Amino acid sequence: MIHFRRVSRAFISAWALCVSASAFADEPVQTAEEPTPYDVIIRNGRVLDGSGSPWVLADIAIKDGRIARIGRIPGRADHEINAEGKYVSPGWIDAMDQSGEEILANGLAQNKLAMGVTTLIAGEAGIPATADKIGDYFGTLRERGISVNFATYYSATQARVEVIGDTSRAPTPDEMCMIRGKVETAMEAGALGLTTALIYPPGVFQTTDELVEIVSAAAPYDGIYATHMRDEGANLLAGIEEAIEIGERAGVKVEIFHLKAGYRPGWGTLMTDAGKLIDAARDRGVDIAADMYPYTAGGTGLDVAIPPEIFAGGPAAAFEKLRDRAFRAKLIERIRNDEFGEWSKANVVVASGGWDGVVLADAHSATYEAYAGRTIADVAEALGEDPYELAIKIVLSAYPKRAFGFFFMMSEEDVRTALRFPWTSIGSDAGISVDAHGMPSGDLSHPRANGTFPRIISEYVRDNPVLSLAEAIRKMTAWPASRHGFNDRGILREGLPADITVFDLATIKDKATWTDGAAMPVGVEHVFVNGVHTLRNGQHTGARGGMVLRGGGAASISRGQAAKQQSPGVRRCE
CATH class of the missing domain: 3.20.20.140 (Metal-dependent hydrolases)
Incomplete structure (x- = not known):
């Protein structure tokens, strides 16, 4: 417990000086012994530390890539930012x-x-x-x-x-x-x-x-x-x-x-x-x-509308089969009859409410690029096509690139x-x-x-x-x-x-x-x-100050490390 009768006049004077100084947030306080200069000071920001705690009014000083100080910071930096009224958070x-x-x-x-x-x-x-x-x-x-x-x-x-x-x-x-x-x-x-x-x-x-x-x-x-x-x-x-x-x-x-x-x-x-x-x-x-x-809406390839069993032999074989019109017709009939087991339940076209809920985003094809932004159902109607047939044609036209759609699920x-x-x-x-x-x-x-x-x-x-x-x-x-x-x-x-x-x-x-x-x-x-x-x-700014961050069995590697880490060899099985 503090006994106020014993508080010295010197303490009171020092306290008064601090209160007076705090009124001048934009003017760094100069102390008798000048602090080590900082690279950057972000001043007067509403600082959210990332923990979920409410913001506090504070300055943040940066030195040599790290946070050097948080609080009321005297001294100056090479560069200062006035963040008054702004929020400052972790990246x-x-x-x-x-x-x-x-x-x-x-x-x-x-x-x-x-x-x-x-x-x-x-x-x-x-x-x-x-x-x-x-x-x-x-x-x-x-x-x-x-x-x-x-x-x-x-x-x-x-x-x-x-x-x-x-x-x-x-x-x-x-x-x-x-x-x-x-x-x-x-x-x-x-x-x-x-x-x-x-x-x-x-x-x-x-x-x-x-x-x-x-x-x-x-x-x-x-x-x-x-x-x-x-x-x-x-x-x-x-x-x-x-x-x-x-x-x-x-x-x-x-x-x-x-x-x-x-x-x-x-x-x-x-x-x-x-x-x-x-x-x-x-x-x-x-x-x-x-x-x-x-x-x-999710965004993914239109090929997700094709049952995965078609790709059992790899993509090249799958697209060769899909180029056959009779094969496509039979495939579409089987899709509509829900003949593909669990995939039929997970079909993202069904999940999107049908082709009215799927928008063509990137056809990767001159044939269809003009239709970007329209639903597959709308494009199919305009072209007089079955929407599933059209979707497969767009996929084939884009290959080996991947035609992309928005699925409003x-x-x-x-x-x-x-x-x-x-x-x-x-x-x-x-x-x-x-x-x-x-x-x-x-x-x-x-x-x-x-x-x-x-x-x-x-x-x-x-x-x-x-x-x-x-x-x-x-x-x-x-x-x-x-x-x-x-x-x-x-x-x-x-x-x-x-x-x-x-x-x-x-x-x-x-x-x-x-x-x-x-x-x-x-x-x-x-x-x-x-x-x-x-x-x-x-x-x-054009700066490249990022780092490769490694997890698992390795530590973080900072930029500028002298030796390039090499991966160990692949394990041999007996």
């Missing part, structure tokens, strides 16, 4: 990025930084390198320089294809040993864990038992099993149950990619039931969570329900734009590529509130960082790397739409990546 983390190849082509990642994102977590389809070359892949990124931090999963399907090729058959015991060796190699090179995309061939041919055996090879490295589930529609709950089973049996954490209730007849109920199922698993100790994007109510789950994080399910200006390529891009993170703040915090601002920031920072083992990211603490996003709550807004997916957002003013000022007043 935002894209928990489901698709930039494994794109980051090689465009390390500047303009569209990601414009959204306030400083860290990408990629790998749904794996890594664009074989297991024994992952170290080289990471080395290339470091040598070229990247503007964002980048981490990635390896794919269980990729490991399988590296050993047995693009086929529907099961691996032999010897081949399984080799597949597991690929996983070990990938984990030691720095993969975060293993992914699956179980609606696409050849992943669709992998059984639960096979996946358990493959994924368990990542368990000693604290790997994560992250999955685009077998069904996100009518059988959503069964898809979640399979993911939980794989995680429990393999002894790893589970991450559900782009959680959605993609089935019109289940709107309003399926997402609530999914939340209860995941909550129940968490209650019994299963470390499971999910990411999501805030849109009512979800409801706004279910998006809002999923956002309220405390264990959901935010992932765009989109990649870096690859042209010289950071713009999306193709006819139409999904608006999530340029709008996801500003949309969370503008739509679901400010305009039509679902989340508090502090909770939205937690979902985009501390929570995904913790889930993926990045304990020095996603939080504002002294001594940690300075990944920082400064934004204006009053003006932040996603501008990308279904008809103009290239429109860039507004309201993100400054972004620092490892202390490097990478977005200044909304404009990319």
Whole structure:
């Protein structure tokens, strides 16, 4: 207890001086002993530390790439930003990025930084390198320089294809040993864990038992099993149950990619039931969570409307069969008669309410590019075609590229329900734009590529509130960082790397739409990546201060490390 009668006059005078100084927020206090200059001071910001706590008024000083001090900061820096009235948070983390190849082509990642994102977590389809070359892949990124931090999963399907090729058959015991060796190699090179995309061939041919055996090879490295589930529609709950089973049996954490209730007849109920199922698993100790994007349509290839058994012999053989008009006619008849077992229930065209709910986005074909932005049903009527026949023709015309569509499977109510789950994080399910200006390529891009993170703040915090601002920031920072083992990211603490996003709550807004997916957002003013000022007043500075972040069996590697890490050799089976 303080005895006020004993407080000295000197103490009172010092206290009065501090109170007087605090009234001049824009004027750094000069002390008798000048502090070490900082590289940057962000002053007067409403600081959200990422933990979910409310904002506090504070300055943040950056020195040598790290947060040197948070609070009332005397002294000056080489560069100062007045963030009065603005919010300052940890850099935002894209928990489901698709930039494994794109980051090689465009390390500047303009569209990601414009959204306030400083860290990408990629790998749904794996890594664009074989297991024994992952170290080289990471080395290339470091040598070229990247503007964002980048981490990635390896794919269980990729490991399988590296050993047995693009086929529907099961691996032999010897081949399984080799597949597991690929996983070990990938984990030691720095993969975060293993992914699956179980609606696409050849992943669709992998059984639960096979996946358990493959994924368990990542368990000693604290790997994560992250999955685009077998069904996100009518059988959503069964898809979640399979993911939980794989995680429990393999002894790893589970991450559900782009959680959605993609089935019109289940709107309003399926997402609530999914939340209860995941909550129940968490209650019994299963470390499971999910990411999501805030849109009512998914975006994927039109080839998902073709039953996967057609691809059992690989894509080349499948497209050869599909070129036969009689084969297509019989196939379409079988689809309409629901003759494809579980796939018939998971058919995303049915989930979208039919071809009226599927929009042609990118035909990759001069024959059909003029129809971008129209539903397949509308285009079919205009051309006098059966919509399924037309969709297959568009797929064939694009091959070997992939014709792309928007599938309006979800409801706004279910998006809002999923956002309220405390264990959901935010992932765009989109990649870096690859042209010289950071713009999306193709006819139409999904608006999530340029709008996801500003949309969370503008739509679901400010305009039509679902989340508090502090909770939205937690979902985009501390929570995904913790889930993926990045304990020095996603939080504002002294001594940690300075990944920082400064934004204006009053003006932040996603501008990308279904008809103009290239429109860039507004309201993100400054972004620092490892202390490097990478977005200044909304404009990319050209800086490449990003790092390769490695998980599993390896540690994070910073930019500028002298020796390029090499992956260990692939394991040999007896």
